[in-house]
Structure formats: C-alpha cells, structure tokens
Amino acid sequence: MPQAQTALVETARGPVEVPALGPTLMHEHIFVLTADVQANYPGEWGSEEERIADAARRLTELRRAGIKTIVDVTVIGQGRDIARIKKIAGQVPELNIVVATGCYTFDEVPMFFWRRTASDEAMAGRPAKDPMADYFIGDITEGIAGTGVKAGMLKCAVDAKGLTEGVERVLRNVARAHVATGGTPITIHTHAAARHGPAILDVLRAEDVDLSRVVLGHSGDAVRDPDYLEQMAASGLTLGMDRFGIDHFASFQDRSDLVVELCRRGLAGSMVLAHDTCCYIDWFAPGTLAPLKNWHYLHVSQDVLPYLREHGVSDADIDAMLVGNPARVLSGLSRRLANTED
Numbered sequence: 001m002p003q004a005q006t007a008l009v010e011t012a013r014g015p016v017e018v019p020a021l022g023p024t025l026m027h028e029h030i031f032v033l034t035a036d037v038q039a040n041y042p043g044e045w046g047s048e049e050e051r052i053a054d055a056a057r058r059l060t061e062l063r064r065a066g067i068k069t070i071v072d073v074t075v076i077g078q079g080r081d082i083a084r085i086k087k088i089a090g091q092v093p094e095l096n097i098v099v100a101t102g103c104y105t106f107d108e109v110p111m112f113f114w115r116r117t118a119s120d121e122a123m124a125g126r127p128a129k130d131p132m133a134d135y136f137i138g139d140i141t142e143g144i145a146g147t148g149v150k151a152g153m154l155k156c157a158v159d160a161k162g163l164t165e166g167v168e169r170v171l172r173n174v175a176r177a178h179v180a181t182g183g184t185p186i187t188i189h190t191h192a193a194a195r196h197g198p199a200i201l202d203v204l205r206a207e208d209v210d211l212s213r214v215v216l217g218h219s220g221d222a223v224r225d226p227d228y229l230e231q232m233a234a235s236g237l238t239l240g241m242d243r244f245g246i247d248h249f250a251s252f253q254d255r256s257d258l259v260v261e262l263c264r265r266g267l268a269g270s271m272v273l274a275h276d277t278c279c280y281i282d283w284f285a286p287g288t289l290a291p292l293k294n295w296h297y298l299h300v301s302q303d304v305l306p307y308l309r310e311h312g313v314s315d316a317d318i319d320a321m322l323v324g325n326p327a328r329v330l331s332g333l334s335r336r337l338a339n340t341e342d
C-alpha cells in the first residue's frame with residue numbers, strides 16, 4: 001500500500017516529495033571547472049549564455065529519455081556555481097537537479113581550509129572544533145551562497161593515495177555534517193582498484209554514519225572484482241555503478257556485465273546508476289575526450305538499460321537501481337516506503 005510521504009528532497013528548484021524523484025542518475029555533473037583559472041583564462045569556456053543554453057538542451061533531452069532526477073555532485077574543488085545551476089534548472093522545469101556540498105581532493109585540503117583547523121579556532125579564542133563541517137552544514141540547512149538552494153547530498157573523494165591527512169579530514173567532516181543534519185546522504189569518489197572501501201568504512205562507522213545513506217562511488221570501475229563489491233554491499237552501503245561511458249579503462253560490456261553479475265547475486269537493491277559525465281569540464285585539453293563516444297547523459301537510457309534487460313536483469317531490478325534505491329538513499333525512507341508501487 002502507498003504510504004503518506006513526509007520526507008522531502010532538496011533540489012535546485014526547492015524541495016520535492018519522494019515520489020516525484022522517479023528514475024534518478026545518482027552521480028552526474030553539469031560543469032566541472034577550475035574556478036580561478038576560468039576567471040583568468042575564460043577563452044575556451046566562451047559565452048556563459050551559450051553554455052547555459054547547451055546544458056539546458058542536453059538536460060531536456062535527458063528528461064525526454066525518461067530520467068526525472070540527477071544528482072549534480074559538483075563541490076568545492078570542482079568549480080561549483082549554484083547560481084548558474086539554478087538558472088539551468090529554471091530552463092528544464094521537469095528535471096529535478098539535486099546539488100551537493102563537500103570538498104573534492106585526492107590529497108591536501110584547499111588552502112582556504114589549510115589554516116582553519118581546530119587549533120586555529122582555539123588560537124582565535126573560539127571552541128577548538130574543526131570548522132569545515134559547518135560550511136557543509138550551512139549549505140544543507142540554510143542554502144548555498146545566497147541562492148536559497150540547499151544541498152541534498154554530501155560528497156568527498158578517496159582516490160589512489162587513500163586516506164591522506166587531508167582526505168581523512170574531509171571524510172570526517174562530511175560524516176559529521178551527515179550526522180548533524182539528520183542523515184544527509186553521502187557519496188564518495190573512490191579509486192575502486194585500490195580497494196579503500198574497508199578503510200573508508202572504519203571512518204564512517206567511527207563517526208556513526210548511517211551506511212544506508214552512503215554511496216561508494218565509482219564501484220562500477222571494479223569490473224573484475226565483484227567479490228570486493230559484494231563485501232562492501234554487505235555493510236549496507238550502496239554501490240555507485242556510476243561511470244557508464246568512461247570506456248577507456250572499463251568497456252561498456254565489462255561495466256554492464258558487472259551489473260548483470262551483481263543482480264544475479266541478488267544485489268540489485270545495493271546499486272545505483274550514472275555516467276559521471278557533464279556538459280563541459282576544463283580538466284582535459286580540447287578534443288581529448290572525443291574518443292569517449294558514449295560519455296553523455298543518454299547512454300544509460302539508450303544503451304545500458306536495454307543491455308541489462310537482454311542479459312536477464314528484471315524490470316523490478318532495474319526499477320530498484322533507478323528509482324527505489326536513489327529514493328531511499330536521498331530521502332532515508334525505506335525502500336518499501338519510497339517506492340510507491342509496493
């Protein structure tokens with residue numbers, strides 16, 4: 001039986017009720033930019049209006065392909081600009097865009113946080129508490145940079161170098177913001193081949209994180225390691241099969257077959273899907289991304305879902321990965337409550 005929905009999920013156009021989320025891509029970007037480089041070398045970016053129009057056009061296509069919600073996991077370190085995202089959201093009125101807070105680093109924290117530590121606070125006569133989490137909490141509870149848009153997800157990264165001092169500091173502050181805000185979901189960029197999952201879990205458990213609200217991002221890169229992913233899913237977290245289209249180090253078939261295999265193992269309830277793509281990223285020289293022909297917003301809808309169905313993944317499993325699991329992670333409602341069809 002459908003139950004009354006009370007939990008709301010924040011988007012770039014304000015809060016929406018859980019059943020309005022529908023098919024959801026849990027890890028995308030719109031723009032990934034090096035903000036101070038853009039301010040000084042804006043030539044490649046070009047016209048702001050044209051970039052916004054291009055994004056609105058691509059996201060309208062995505063909505064027409066049946067996706068109703070994306071999570072834009074662009075945070076500090078990736079050129080987040082929520083005023084710009086709000087403009088785009090206004091031009092794509094039927095697509096929900098959940099925005100994120102957090103910090104993306106593979107090693108050290110940004111210089112801004114370098115001298116804003118617990119001991120700096122004490123030196124200034126304030127309580128000796130790391131102030132980083134308060135920035136994230138403000139984005140969730142009050143909104144971002146005067147836009148009124150509130151973050152609906154927390155994001156950090158643990159890449160090949162693992163839990164360096166800076167990376168662990170961000171992870172702990174993300175975890176503290178999650179706890180302080182009643183369970184705001186967390187997505188963590190990981191380097192799947194390095195198998196940092198257990199070390200990440202140690203930190204999350206020590207900080208009392210609700211693992212049912214955590215996505216272990218880029219798990220889908222571990223195309224030869226379903227056993228590792230099965231172990232990670234046993235903790236209660238959700239696996240991000242979220243780089244469809246990044247085919248140069250894991251092919252379309254390998255990425256898809258991994259999802260098929262994990263569904264065969266009964267883990268459809270532990271996976272979410274996405275591309276980790278964007279409309280423009282300044283981290284690559286012009287033209288170098290051209291070989292990634294599948295790296296666009298429509299690849300899951302047009303290619304991945306048909307492949308999964310052809311290889312025995314049931315509609316119920318696809319619904320779980322695309323609708324039920326995202327709703328559960330984003331809202332905290334149990335899968336049964338979040339899925340109005342039950």
Ligand SMILES: [Zn+2]
Pocket residue numbers: 027028029073276
């Ligand atoms: Zn990403």
